[in-house]
Amino acid sequence: MSTDIEHRTTVATPPARIFHLYADVANWHRWDPDTRVATLNGPFAAGSRGTLTPSKGNTVPMVVTFADPDRGFTVESRIPLLLRMVFEHELIARGPSQTEVVHRVTLTGPLSWLIGPALKRQLDAGLPVTLARLKRMAETGSPDAPV
Numbered sequence: 437m438s439t440d441i442e443h444r445t446t447v448a449t450p451p452a453r454i455f456h457l458y459a460d461v462a463n464w465h466r467w468d469p470d471t472r473v474a475t476l477n478g479p480f481a482a483g484s485r486g487t488l489t490p491s492k493g494n495t496v497p498m499v500v501t502f503a504d505p506d507r508g509f510t511v512e513s514r515i516p517l518l519l520r521m522v523f524e525h526e527l528i529a530r531g532p533s534q535t536e537v538v539h540r541v542t543l544t545g546p547l548s549w550l551i552g553p554a555l556k557r558q559l560d561a562g563l564p565v566t567l568a569r570l571k572r573m574a575e576t577g578s579p580d581a582p583v
Contacts, residue, residue, distance in 0.1 A: 440541070441542075449533060451505065454535055470491050480503055496514075519545040519547045521542070
């Protein structure tokens, strides 16, 4: 069984500018209020490992499984034998200065049926806020700039 959550927005900037914000892992908390701390040991590239501490919850390990400045990135976190969380951040160019940004989370594993519904509610509430802050950050340089 899996639980899938997806939200999207359009940002008035090319994909590379958004990817630059993604690659600055230590500052994810600036545009993602559900992230307290994120670290990465190595370059922002497939295979690099780090940790993510959510605003509510415990620190989990993460690994970058995909990173492309024109297309986005994916990270995976696992709670061994219990839950696998895949966070996809897709960038779709919609012209020279427009990008559709898709944040998608897939939860699988033996406990996904139990943990999935609560995480889905939390992510459905949080992802639109995260995307709005990322949009403002990419367009203005500040996640708190007026819309």
